């Protein structure tokens with residue numbers, strides 16, 4: 001089943017056109033890797049998909065709902081904005097954990113805030129709310145175990161290594177059960193000896209259910225985990241295919257040049 | 264009069280100094296945040312208005328501002344000051360102090376907010392938080408942590424500045440000391456006042472250090 005459709009996406013900063021017409025689709029449970037040299041527009045694409053940038057043209061359809069349409073000038077309500085925001089999840093290159101919250105609070109804060117917005121009307125609702133808060137707590141603990149950091153729940157981010165911080169960031173994104181989870185070079189800010197633990201965690205998320213888009217420079221990793229690979233160059237999709245096709249037998253000379261430098 | 268008696272008399276004035284101090288903080292800390300918002304808004308005319316306000320408040324003597332506030336009912340609206348009620352002097356002191364300190368606090372808030380990385384806003388946004396939640400739950404606590412040292416400086420200055428209220432005749436500790444000094448023909452009241460200001464500040468500084476400590480359970484890169 002198709003979960004994402006990106007069509008005709010364009011984005012410029014001042015004079016420079018960074019995305020020059022991006023089209024692709026994603027099936028539920030599919031894992032897509034995006035590779036490409038620095039400056040080719042990978043981050044901008046992910047930011048558009050997560051509504052951190054507003055594209056100049058094109059549409060983004062998540063499930064059967066049009067989440068963004070550059071031709072539609074109607075202002076979205078706060079509720080609509082949040083709804084589409086929560087369909088997507090993003091793990092940043094630089095983690096962006098909240099330094100003033102403990103690891104566990106980093107995971108729970110967004111869910112707690114959402115819950116707090118609905119004021120309980122009576123005792124019964126208060127009781128459900130309490131149960132829901134406990135469920136959020138349990139979920140955070142489960143996810144921390146999943147990324148191997150159950151013992152760090154009460155630590156502050158500064159006390160963690162880069163690899164641990166990124167694992168917390170992944171758990172935090174998972175808390176909200178996004179339809180599509182995006183990673184922007186999740187290991188690029190890490191010392192080489194710490195990339196393994198983060199890649200292992202990402203690998204453990206590949207269960208055939210979860211849809212993920214991973215921008216990465218880890219070619220071997222991309223080759224192993226992806227169902228499909230996109231190579232981006234100068235704001236367009238230069239080549240797209242299975243890992244075997246793109247890595248094993250690239251059609252475009254640009255892709256070939258990029259991959260040969262990487263090896 | 265013994266030194267002890269002098270201290271006792273000064274403490275009468277101290278009550279007003281402490282009230283000026285506390286009320287100024289209560290009003291100027293939130294007001295400063297509002298002014299900071301006005302200064303940082305994308306609406307250019309508004310932002311300029313606040314910029315000018317801050318510039319005037321910081322560029323002219325507080326004592327002068329106290330005069331302006333105190334006399335403005337008369338000069339602006341021709342209301343005789345005796346019709347302003349018995350408390351007008353005290354109220355005008357608080358208004359003057361609050362308006363002045365809010366301008367300084369606004370600039371401190373602004374520097375703190377500007378030092379926050381865009382990544383914090385974006386992380387909050389992708390987690391579905393709205394603007395208000397993002398500001399008050401993610402940004403502001405970190406900003407406060409960062410600006411606490413500058414805030415402490417201002418707060419300590421405020422303790423000493425409370426003595427400026429004497430200029431329009433508000434009786435506080437310094438006025439009291441002056442009166443005693445002339446009636447007793449002695450320097451001792453001034454020495455006593457200096458001691459009390461010093462202790463007042465020592466208490467304030469200790470309290471601020473406590474607050475800083477409470478906020479330092481985490482470290483910001």
Ligand SMILES: Nc1ncnc2c1ncn2[C@@H]1O[C@H](COP(=O)(O)OP(=O)(O)O)[C@@H](O)[C@H]1O
Nearest residue numbers: 013014018036037038039040041042043044045
């Ligand atoms: N906010 C921005 N303002 C101006 N230029 C930008 C901005 N974001 C990205 N760019 C430019 O867009 C181009 C693509 O950047 P980016 O999407 O980060 O590429 P990649 O992630 O593939 O390295 C770069 O030339 C970069 O300088």
Ligand SMILES: [Mg+2]
Nearest residue numbers: 042043044185
């Ligand atoms: Mg990038």
